[in-house]
Amino acid sequence: MRGEHLIREVFGESDSDDDADALTARPHHPIPPLTTDCVVESPLGVDGMIVAREALGADAQAWLLRAIRADDLVDFPDESNAAEEEAASGGGIAQRRRNQAMRFGRKHLPAWALELADAIAHLAARPTGDGDDNTDTIFPPEVIARGDTKRRVFDQMIVNNYVPGDGLTPHIDLHAFADGVAVVSLQSAVVMDMYPPVVCGVPNSEGGMEYETSYPVWLAPGDVLFLSGDARWRWRHGIAKRRHDPPRGWSPIANSSSGAAWVTRGFRTSVTLRAMREDGHELKVPA
Secondary structure (H helix, E strand, O other): OHHHHHHHHHHOOOOOHHHHHHHHHOOOOOOOOOOOOOOEEOOOOOOOEEEEOOOOOHHHHHHHHHHHHHOOOOOOOOHHHHHHHHHHOOOOHHHHOOOEEEEEOHHHOOHHHHHHHHHHHHHHOOEOOOOOOOOOEOOOHHHHHHHHOOOOOOOEEEEEEEOOOOOEEEEOOOOOEOOOEEEEEEOOOEEEEEEOOOOOEEEOOOOOEEEOOOEEEEEOOOOEEEEOHHHHHOOEEEEOOOOEEOOOOOEOOOOEOOOOOOEEOOOEEEEEEEOEOOOOOOOOOOO
């Protein structure tokens, strides 16, 4: 597959077939049911940007964290000794640990990831509102329709592990990936900053880009962020490098948080689910 080959060139190889088979074959307990009647909202009113609040209950969150730890995909810092570890390393915990793992193709996904992917895909097919006349679903029909094919809705996974102070550079996911991205948030709440397409970036002193305006989307443990359409193809998303986040409900326009204190970040893990494109136009932006 051309797209998979491209991603391997950019990010390197995933585990060997033997390792992947071992992960997939490892026995495990089934995923606890997701909260299918969870609150579904569009926090910014942007086409394709949906958050399913606490879609993973406490049992499902614990199940997922145990599975990630059991497969030894990323390094989980010792939370009870984090301050000492960071001081000893000069603040470089993130630089000396495995904080990301990728898998490409369903045959390379661990069994727990296959179950999670199918459960999230099922959730993505639920209506975005109440009422018999509501036909809008979290993911658009063309994305959900992949579930009826051999590829399924998701066939690629990334596990990220964050310590307080870590960030994520604002970006749009590579066009080698199809429409429909889901991000499962675990352990600690965080603000995901969303950057509209009309905002121009300016270079900063570190050689990166800074954007004038962003809009915060609060993600609590168990929340699932869905991106499709404009939200997936045109809006950048990122996480600021800081140890504290503005409280839920804070607005950059009003520059006010109703007097609430900023929230201290904890250790956080996320699982991103996507699908590789197979149309031979992996690097082209959809019209």
